[in-house]
Amino acid sequence: MNFETLKYFSVSSDLIRSTEKELKTAGKSGYELFVLWTGTISQEGFVTRSMHVPRQTSYKLNAGLCVRVDGSVLHELNRWLYEHQEFLGVQIHSHPSEAYHSDTDDAYPIVTTLGGLSIVVPDFCQGGFFSPGTVAYRLQPNGWAELGPSTFRSILHVDP
Numbered sequence: 001m002n003f004e005t006l007k008y009f010s011v012s013s014d015l016i017r018s019t020e021k022e023l024k025t026a027g028k029s030g031y032e033l034f035v036l037w038t039g040t041i042s043q044e045g046f047v048t049r050s051m052h053v054p055r056q057t058s059y060k061l062n063a064g065l066c067v068r069v070d071g072s073v074l075h076e077l078n079r080w081l082y083e084h085q086e087f088l089g090v091q092i093h094s095h096p097s098e099a100y101h102s103d104t105d106d107a108y109p110i111v112t113t114l115g116g117l118s119i120v121v122p123d124f125c126q127g128g129f130f131s132p133g134t135v136a137y138r139l140q141p142n143g144w145a146e147l148g149p150s151t152f153r154s155i156l157h158v159d160p
């Protein structure tokens with residue numbers, strides 16, 4: 001599977017709200033959180049059908065925050081995807097302040113499919129999913145490439 005040719009990713013506003021709720025709840029306790037969107041391919045786009053909050057361990061380190069998802073959890077997710085005929089297309093995670101792809105984010109993504117999307121939400125999502133500081137990246141053969149705000153808005157279709 002290759003997502004490089006997909007022209008958009010669609011998601012329902014319900015799933016956006018659920019994602020915001022998860023990120024904010026974790027943030028209230030001072031933790032970053034990873035949320036995953038899975039779905040199906042339709043014509044030229046990725047259609048998000050399900051949200052997952054994989055079991056994860058969050059650490060508060062002196063150097064900052066860190067989240068780890070065990071291999072066994074990813075294995076479970078892959079089995080679920082196979083059974084439901086869905087694909088992992090988008091990962092979303094929160095940062096305590098500024099949103100960007102850290103070296104760790106680049107090195108240990110959960111989405112590893114070319115053309116997949118990674119969204120980072122600032123301020124533990126206190127300003128909402130579409131805060132002006134939210135950034136998005138797409139996985140290219142040479143690594144994660146940041147999308148400009150207008151490209152991000154045009155690639156992510158939110159269904160009412």
Ligand SMILES: [Zn+2]
Pocket residue numbers: 093094095100101102105120
């Ligand atoms: Zn990060």
